[in-house]
Amino acid sequence: MxxxxxxxxxxxxxxxxxxxxxxxxxxxxxxxxxxxxxxxxxxxxxxxxxxxxxxxxxxxxxxxxxxxxxxxxxxxxxxxxxxxxxxxxxxxxxxxxxxxxxxxxxxxxxxxxxxxxxxxxxxxxxxxxxxxxxxxxxxxxxxxxxxxxxxxxxxxxxxxxxxxxxxxxxxxxxxxxxxxxxxxxxxxxxxxxxxxxxxxxxxxxxxINIEKIKYTPLKVDDKIKIFHGVNTKAVVKKGNQYFSDALKIIEKKYGDKVEIKTTYSIPYNEYIKLYDECHILLDQVYGYDQGYNALEAMAKGKVVLTGAEKEFEKFYDLKHQVAVNVKPDVNQIFNALSDLIENPEKILNISKSARTFIEDCHDxxxxxxxxxxxxxxx
The missing domain is CATH 3.40.50 (Rossmann fold)
Structure with missing residues (x-):
């Protein structure tokens, strides 16, 4: 055609x-x-x-x-x-x-x-x-x-x-x-x-082009790296402030265990390189499903905080967690991040499941x- x-x-x-x-x-x-x-x-x-x-x-x-x-x-x-x-x-x-x-x-x-x-x-x-x-x-x-x-x-x-x-x-x-x-x-x-x-x-x-986006198994040897890429024109619509406020609390409580990187409105090719080293990527708050940035990060094996509501899980008949669902609630986001920081094995498990999900459903x-x-x- x-x-x-x-x-x-x-x-x-x-x-x-x-x-x-x-x-x-x-x-x-x-x-x-x-x-x-x-x-x-x-x-x-x-x-x-x-x-x-x-x-x-x-x-x-x-x-x-x-x-x-x-x-x-x-x-x-x-x-x-x-x-x-x-x-x-x-x-x-x-x-x-x-x-x-x-x-x-x-x-x-x-x-x-x-x-x-x-x-x-x-x-x-x-x-x-x-x-x-x-x-x-x-x-x-x-x-x-x-x-x-x-x-x-x-x-x-x-x-x-x-x-x-x-x-x-x-x-x-x-x-x-x-x-x-x-x-x-x-x-x-x-x-x-x-x-x-x-x-x-x-x-x-x-x-998702899974041949171009390579999966790198995560290792949690030292600090857990968290990446927050902000599109300054869509801060309110993406709910970035909820992430920012939760990260402030995370930094106070887990400052010696985490490394946080935040960027603002950078071109796509630069953006995808900058989050390569992270374990956790913060995507968006106001969604039931993942947007494109989240899916590409999941293909790389990142643990993404994004939309992953019950409707999404039911549609794909998921047996394992592939992303971390977040809502417009600072405490809920903080608790989700805390759970990952205190249980790094969850990061490794979600990372593997995320890549498998992309290969099965988004190839x-x-x-x-x-x-x-x-x-x-x-």
Whole structure:
């Protein structure tokens, strides 16, 4: 098959491409690299307004004219590369806002994509209308929207997420659902809101390239090393403050037994190297399942504090603990870390189980095969 992947958030489409290519498919990946993370793409599709001056100019121009020149630049770039976006058996969008343009321009772009290719599929990955609606109705025990639901003064911080419920994004959502061959969820946080939806094709786990990511058995000879990588733009949404507060208590109580490293908004390639030496990685608080960073760390054999709720355990029918579930609760996180520090054999056991879980459930070639089957059958 010829496959066009549009958008990249977390290296998901890169790993999927590697799996599909290994199976003999032809794959083209188009996207913006997701900001400072700078994920690789075959064709970069981004606007030019990244410097402080240009950002201010873009905002001022929008206030004066109601025209988003960044979105129009991206759209015109899709016209320039249009010949390269034709004749694919399958097109898959990383998200409802796959090229990061305004909803009206996204629809214009997708109408063209639909005319010149055979099938269109959507991933529920990152914020979209369906999961936002579910979170805003308070149906999860906790979610990335929990801080906003508890404190509406955080509106400015959450306006990017909240826009997915406005009229234009709702039209975009309806357009994609009505014109695509179906929707695929990538983890439990997107799977649960889609249950019962007629367009839903099921959950396909995130693909992890287990050949590129080598497992190194952990050794606890001296201090237990804890790594906390912070994305400064998502501190509240990821719950990093809960980790930071718990780490302060850990440092006071176990200062001679632990070594803590915290980083802030570093590029992906640098990030994955920095946590190589750690035993424990702190990922995120507001999830029922693991995000991509957590899965890659688990593949390396790290013990990850992340989302690993009962729904996740039941879905995969787990017999052994593969990650440490955390909630937005400093004491709960502190207790989870204390348990690991005082029982280092648990670190070794979870490390082995984590790698086995990734090999069994997230192997990029197995996952690529699942995608190709779903695409062929719908």
């Amino acid at each position: 010829r496959i066009l992947l549009i958008g990249e958030y977390s290296r998901l489409h890169n790993s999927l491409k590697e799996g599909l290519t290994a199976l003999g498919h032809e794959v083209l990946l188009v996207g913006n690299g997701d900001g400072f993370k700078n994920y690789p793409v075959d064709i970069r599709l981004d606007h030019s307004f990244h410097s402080k001056f240009l950002k201010k100019f873009k905002v001022a121009f929008y206030k004066l004219t109601s025209i988003d020149i960044g979105s129009w630049e991206i759209y015109f770039k899709t016209l320039l590369i249009n010949k390269k976006l034709k004749g694919f058996d399958v097109v898959q969008l990383i998200n409802e806002s796959s090229i990061k343009a305004t909803p009206k321009l996204e629809i214009k772009f997708l109408k063209r994509i639909l005319k010149q290719n055979k099938k269109l599929f959507l991933l529920s990955c990152g914020i979209d209308y369906q999961c936002m609606k579910y979170m805003m109705e308070g149906k999860f025990e906790y979610s990335i929207m929990s801080p906003y639901l508890e404190d509406k003064s955080l509106f400015e911080l959450y306006k990017f997420q909240l826009q997915y419920l406005n009229e234009d994004y709702t039209k975009l959502h309806n357009f994609i659902y009505n014109n695509s061959n179906g929707v695929i969820a990538t983890d439990m946080d997107y799977h649960i809101p889609l249950l019962g939806n007629k367009h839903y094709l099921g959950l396909i786990p995130n693909p 990029y070639k197995k996952i690529a095969k699942k995608y190709s089957n779903v695409w062929s059958n719908n």
